[in-house]
Amino acid sequence: MTLLLEDRVALVTGGASGIGRAAALAFAREGARVVASDVDEAGVKETASAAPDAIAAFAADTSDEEQVRALVAFALDRHGQLDVAFNNAGVMGPAGALHQLDLDSWRRCLDVNLTGVFLCMKHELPIMQRQGRGSIINTSSGAGVIGAPGLSAYCASKHGILGITKTAALENARTGVRINAICPGSTDTPMLRGAMATGPEVEKLILSSQPGGRLGTPEEIAETAVWLASDRASFVSGASIAVDGAAVAR
Numbered sequence: 001m002t003l004l005l006e007d008r009v010a011l012v013t014g015g016a017s018g019i020g021r022a023a024a025l026a027f028a029r030e031g032a033r034v035v036a037s038d039v040d041e042a043g044v045k046e047t048a049s050a051a052p053d054a055i056a057a058f059a060a061d062t063s064d065e066e067q068v069r070a071l072v073a074f075a076l077d078r079h080g081q082l083d084v085a086f087n088n089a090g091v092m093g094p095a096g097a098l099h100q101l102d103l104d105s106w107r108r109c110l111d112v113n114l115t116g117v118f119l120c121m122k123h124e125l126p127i128m129q130r131q132g133r134g135s136i137i138n139t140s141s142g143a144g145v146i147g148a149p150g151l152s153a154y155c156a157s158k159h160g161i162l163g164i165t166k167t168a169a170l171e172n173a174r175t176g177v178r179i180n181a182i183c184p185g186s187t188d189t190p191m192l193r194g195a196m197a198t199g200p201e202v203e204k205l206i207l208s209s210q211p212g213g214r215l216g217t218p219e220e221i222a223e224t225a226v227w228l229a230s231d232r233a234s235f236v237s238g239a240s241i242a243v244d245g246a247a248v249a250r
C-alpha cells in the first residue's frame, strides 16, 4: 500500500503538544520526513523521540523572523526539499471583554497567532514556488469564522489567518502551491484543558456547546491535515475546512 506522504518533507509548528504533536506523528506514519518545531524545546524533542527515524526536532519561536528563517533553513538543509508546512503554533491569548484587554497581551496574541503564520508562509513559499509543488496548511479555528466573546484577540488572529490563507492561495494559484486552513472546533488538548480549568462555568459552556456532545481529538484534526497535505487534495486551495462536529454549522 502506498503511503499518502511518501517522499514528502513536512514542517510542523506547535509540534510539542496537542494538534501539532498528533500531526507530526500522523505525517510520519504516512511516510513523510518531518521537522517538528516548537518554542517548547523539551516538548518537541519528546515528540521526535516517538518516531526518531522520521521526526527531527527544532526549537523556534514563530513570532521571531530570525528563528523562523533558521527553522525553514534547517528543514531545507536536512532534507533538500520542503513539500508540506503545517503552520499550527498558537496561543489562546488574553481573556476578557474587548474594552478590558491591555495592549501588550493583545499584541502578543497577534504576534504569535497571526504574524507567526505570516512569517512561516513568507519563508516557506519561495522554496515551494521553486519546486513548483507544496501544500501549506494553517490552523485557524471556529473563532476564525464566528465571534468568540471574551477572546477578541484570539478571534481577530484566527479571522486574520483565513484572510492571509485565501490571499496567498490566489497569489499562488499557478505556482503549484496550495494553501488552506483548518478550523478546529473544541479539541481535547492542553490548550483547551487550560481554558476549561479557569472555571466550572467555562468548562460547562464549552462542553454544552458541542452539537455531538463531545470534544474533538487532536488525531481527528491531524487526519484532515494529512489529507490536505497529500495529492488527494490536489484541487483544494484557498479553503477553510471546519473540523468541529458541526459546531459552526448552526
Ligand SMILES: NC(=O)c1ccc[n+]([C@@H]2O[C@H](COP(=O)([O-])OP(=O)(O)OC[C@H]3O[C@@H](n4cnc5c(N)ncnc54)[C@H](O)[C@@H]3O)[C@@H](O)[C@H]2O)c1
Binding pocket: 013, 014, 015, 016, 017, 018, 019, 020, 037, 038, 039, 040, 043, 060, 061, 062, 063, 088, 089, 090, 091, 092, 112, 116, 139, 140, 141, 142, 183, 184, 185, 186, 187, 188, 189, 190, 191, 192
Ligand atoms: N484545542 C482547541 O480546542 C483548538 C480549537 C481551535 C483552534 N486551535 C488551534 O490549534 C493550534 C494548536 O493548538 P492546541 O490545542 O494543540 O494547543 P497546545 O497548547 O496543546 O499546543 C500549541 C503549541 O504551540 C506552541 N507555541 C505557542 N507559542 C509558540 C510560538 N511563539 N512559537 C512556537 N510554538 C509556540 C506551544 O508551546 C504548544 O506546544 C493553535 O493554533 C490553536 O489556536 C485549537
